[in-house]
Amino acid sequence: MRITARFLALLALFSLSGSVLSEQGPALTPFSEMQSLGDGWEPLEFPKIDQLTRYELVTEDGIQVIKATTSGTASGLIARVNIPPSESLVLRWRWKVSNVFEQGDARKKSGDDYPARIYVAFKFQPEKAGFFERAKRTTVEVLFGESLPGNALNYIWANTLPKGEFAPNPYTDKTMMVAVNSGAGQVGEWVTVERDIMADYRKAFGEAPPPVVGIAIMSDSDNTGETATAWYGDIVLNP
Template sequence: MRVVWLLLISFTWPVLASSAEGTRIENFSSIETLQPAWEPLNFPKIEKHTRYELVTEDGMQVVKAATSGGASGLIARVTIQPSESLVLRWRWKVSNVFEQGNARKKSGDDYPARIYVAFQFQPEKAGFFERAKRKAVEVLFGESLPGNALNYIWANTLPKGEFVPNPYTEKTVMIAVNSGATNVGEWVTVERDIVADYRKAFGEAPPPIVGIAIMSDSDNTGETATAWYGDIQLNQ
């Protein structure tokens, strides 16, 4: 089991139950329950999970995420081919940032709020060993792993607008869209051009998007935070 865990962690992607994919993201403001539109996103060897629930906050139905020394997320499975521009827009609010948070170190790779954009794996651009590892996971779990990913984060000290590789894998690039205690406790609206960000992060046009996830995690720092996520929208 340890070998399987190492394979999964090397891609920083959890085991997911299979489900139908779509071309749109269900709004938190209009759904009655989180599932099936938003699936749990749980990681091997991390037993303590973040708690997600639909709540009314400031007159709008949103998702509240409470994390305390654990990690998990919610994912919407999609299949979307980006065109020349694809704008991701959302709003969020956090109770605090993590004092030990550091996007450049594994020990500080925690965020009170993040949006995870996963892209389709491109086997023609991968080496033999990587393809073999992915095939092993697929055979064992019946789950195809994605390829590159963008993580839009509410960072602690990483300057706003900074792009850095994830400390666990260069296949995931962290982008600080908020940083520090400025705007803590306030709703913040964020807009990002996914195509432009992918080109800057990986030097090429993006493949299809296969998942959009939210995650509040604190398993590395052991700290506590609450985040609120409003509707997440994609506009070509």
């Protein structure tokens, strides 16, 4: 995805406007229980990108999931949250893809597309940012009236990045890509993933994590122009 569109989208859509919490711990509206795509999630659309990924609720193997179809498109669905940091916080989900992108490469801007990915965005920490970083954010926030997130983890179904490897996003080192699946070996199969996002943040950025402010799903192919379908099952947070 192009850097301007990515930056403005995160600006507009990861701003803090609410929280999703329960007595049992952090909670996200399960896709299997949604009556519509607007139940606890909202569109994640990008300025200057007119071709949007199609998301729909479908029944797969008797369970309602979200189906995403991308063909030279980019958009997502986001849940805004406000989850305090803890020693451990496990994000668990299952997904399936129809194929990986032949031109996909997490280390190159031209290959920064994925049939399936999950964003986890963390609150910005101004006390740890340099002068120019703070000035840039202040300017954008004045112009657009929103607060920018800070660092982010991207859990991706990669093409060439080996499974388990961390790599900085080719557009910004504020986002770390984490290959939780890689290659075509499990294409067409449901795969369950569990990640301790607190531990991953510490490994990725070398510091204690701040609060989580947004979680999003996205299937995008606007750089490669390729086509893929992904299915997302329930996403669960367990402290």
